[in-house]
Amino acid sequence: MLPITAKEQVNLAKIRGRIQWVNSFPDYKVKIVNSFADLHVRLVTSFPDDPGEWQIVNSFPNFKIQIVDSFPDFTIKYVDSFPGVKR
Numbered sequence: 176m177l178p179i180t181a182k183e184q185v186n187l188a189k190i191r192g193r194i195q196w197v198n199s200f201p202d203y204k205v206k207i208v209n210s211f212a213d214l215h216v217r218l219v220t221s222f223p224d225d226p227g228e229w230q231i232v233n234s235f236p237n238f239k240i241q242i243v244d245s246f247p248d249f250t251i252k253y254v255d256s257f258p259g260v261k262r
Contacts, residue, residue: 185248187214187260188226195236202238203248212252215261227258 185203216227223230252261 187249190214190238191226191228192223192230192237193232193235194229195232195234195239197239197241199241200239201241204241204243204246206243206245206247206250208250208252210252211250212261213249214251215254215258216251217254217256217258225258226260227254 190203214227216229219228219230221230222228
């Protein structure tokens with residue numbers, strides 16, 4: 176049996192909503208890339224209801240995210256349109 180990687184365990188379609196950047200104790204660790212991202216993210220100021228739409232907040236987040244350079248749970252790319260899972 177092949178081992179399950181972290182990317183296969185994370186349901187990227189559910190990573191949406193209110194996001195808080197943290198330096199420790201994150202829900203997920205992500206790496207920002209320019210190409211071949213697992214998730215395309217569009218930053219919004221309100222109603223982050225669709226997959227890949229993130230509203231950056233300082234309190235009461237849905238998810239806590241830490242930016243890393245190595246060993247991420249998944250990768251993201253910032254986009255202006257068509258956010259969502261890109262596997």
